[in-house]
Amino acid sequence: MVRKSYSGVVATVPVSIPYERYSIESAHWWIGRALRALAQGAGISHREIDGFAMASFSTAPDSAIGLTQHLGLSPRWLDHIPMGGVSGILSLRRAARAVQAGDADIVACVAGDTNQVDTFRRTLENFSRFAQDAAYPYGAGGANASFALIARHYMDRFGARREDFGKLCVAQRTNALRNPNALMKKPLTLEQYMNARPIADPIHLFDCVMPCAGAEGFLVMREETARSLGLPSARILSIIERHHAFSDDAVQYRGGWARDIGELYSMAGISQDAIDVVQTYDDYPVISMMQFEDLGFCGKGEGPDFVRSHSFEIDGSFPHNTSGGQLSAGQAGAAGGHLGIVECIRQVMGLAGPTQVEGAKLGLASGFGMINYDRGLSSGAVIFWGETT
Missing domain, CATH: 3.40.47.10 (Thiolase/Chalcone synthase)
Structure with missing residues (x-):
């Protein structure tokens, strides 16, 4: 259709x-x-x-x-x-x-x-029927354990290393230092990332977002x-959404983006190579790596090599989460799903200020949400083209 x-x-x-x-x-x-x-x-x-x-x-x-x-x-x-x-x-x-x-x-x-x-405890307690019945009563403290399961499965299947996740986190911290609104104000080195205390193996401290208000x-x-109204704007070229994709996967290693990637780019009339800036949903770095694959920037299982062969800073070879993303700007609850969209709109309109990617006109932002025990149930993405008035 x-x-x-x-x-x-x-x-x-x-x-x-x-x-x-x-x-x-x-x-x-x-x-x-x-x-x-x-x-x-x-x-x-x-x-x-x-x-x-x-x-x-x-x-x-x-x-x-x-x-x-x-x-x-x-x-x-x-x-x-x-x-x-x-x-x-x-x-x-x-x-x-x-x-x-x-x-x-x-x-x-x-x-x-x-x-x-x-607030955070009450959110966890009432997040879903699964959380109420099967996780919270047994002392599970939120999504960390679930994403640890996903991350370990992804690492075992595709050869990803903690250093690969760390490269993304360090790059996002570098970007966040140029965002005056980011909560994380100190540089992060790969050594600091690797030596951070474990939360739920293989998830360590800097793999986790910081809850905040905003x-x-x-x-x-x-x-x-x-x-x-005299407003610069971002044209909406395409949007996709998908829920409960790939239910046969024993543990999630792909999201709904992979089901609808053809529609995302065909409706926009471009290929992924034309995208200037990418804002992935980054509650944990493994999910960003999964999106690089499912959004067509590399093949499934090639995420680790893609990360090793690119730089992700604002002036890097693959500008990514230029505001610092949730991992370094903070996760203001549901606003975390809007953060990348807002930054993407700014980028393609040329109004991102200190985080601006030079010449960015085409931007992609993605979303991922509603984690159950072994998977996130919802995913989506948008492509914008910027025009100033």
Whole structure:
């Protein structure tokens, strides 16, 4: 089946609310700050935003509908997408289709979470039925053990080494040092990475993201609307999403991207070689390596050699996670799934400031979310082309 393109729809006004390690504020407060920044960045009233897509782990018992009253919105299109690291891709895709259909003119896609003293524990306790029944009661402290299983399986199958994962982490820290909003402010060496304390073998300290508070957001609208507002924008060339792919894999070693890679590039009308900057979802470096393969930058099982033969800094041979990604900027809950999209929009519009990749016009951002015991259930990706006005 030939999918309808996203022609005429753009993303614009990428905003990041600077992260804090801990916060006494609510998720509502963080999301409200992002919404205000979106309205101010577009030069409009927040009441002109007639679509709202929200992602968060910590607004409960409120959902998106509750926040419309908290934030003074009256949208005619509303979505609440509680799907973690893939929420940004799904919000973008649904918002783009809503704009194409005329169901909304300006959609705010916002994700934000707080990180109070007990927030992370409560999130783990209520993350999923699996977590409630089969992991948390036995003392499992979140995703580390699950990703340790995935990482060890990947290493045994394809010959990846901790040094390969470390190369990605060190490069992202180097990038983060140019991002004023990144929480990690100190350089990281490969020696420090290798000597860091183990968390769940083979996962060590610097393989893990730092939970924090913050918010990310962007607007989706028609191209002519952006031009009328004088806004630079990023054209949406293609988007894919897939859930529960490759269920026969005993332990996950590939994601849904591999099922839909042909559509991703054919709809965009480009090959992967044309991409200037890549933002993968990086809750752990093994997942970034998996995405290099599944997104077509190398073959399955070739991720370790791909990492060994490239550099991943902003001025490297394969600019990757230029903001520092979640591993060095921080993971503000569900906003982690929007972080790469926001950075990708900035990059292709030439507005990334100190993290800008010279000449970047085509960017790819991907999402990955909702980890179960041995696999993440959801994946997605978007390709942007930048245009300034």
